Amino acid sequence: MKPTFEDIKQQLKAKNISLSYQRLKILEYLIENRCHPTVEMIFAGLHDEIPTLSKTTIYNTLRILEEAGLVKEITTEDKEARYDIATETHGHFKCESCGTIFDFSVDIDSIIPGDLSRFVIKDKNIYFKGLCPRCL
Template identity: 65%
Template sequence: MKKNFEDLSRELKNKSIRLSHQRLKVLEYVANNRCHPTVDQIYSHLHNEIPTLSKTTVYNTLNTLVDAGMVKQITIEDNEARYDIDTESHGHFKCESCGSIYDFEINIDSFDSKDLKGFKIKHKDVYFKGICPKCISHSNDKSN
């Protein structure tokens, strides 16, 4: 289910999370830009509009939203945290050519391994990497 900004704002209020201007702008950006943005992308976009915004505020806001279960932090590359407004179980595909990240439906709960018997699994994430159709098409156009 796609969450809109108004519903998310109400959810923040219902969870007794302070609705500061900066916090609402970060939430609005993540809700309206479903490209799985990084902190740097969010900060760069909002800094012109809110000159007093700091990266620390963006980090703290995102951590608050993650802790509240309203945003999911995903890490496809070792050193790159991204943020996803869709907190339902789904997979991610990252194009190695253009860097875009795509969501796809998958039944993550069906993944099970007898090798992990006795382990307590806290998170199940599915990430694929490869080349997206747009980049494949672009590559084919260049070679013709």
């Protein structure tokens, strides 16, 4: 179910977002590096290929892709934001020791909130913390 370039190109076209070289490379990076990278990591990772790439462009691109629903910002208590290609909803687990963020599958529809009947829910996030097997 991982999106391919073609999937994403289609979605961008459908939303009238032009696909510049920089945007393409940022998307490529996100698809190939499913480690929930920070802006810094994207910047460093693309620097060899696009030495002129600016962080502002990365921020702009991520904002546009997020508004288009193709990318999600992962919210942790860290001050550096992390980004994830938006696929089916899944949970995130952050190891408090090594900082790695793991995906885990979860049936989000099974979460039935008690008293949100008059609210419109647009986004659901599940975020666990603890220790990963390697750090135990």
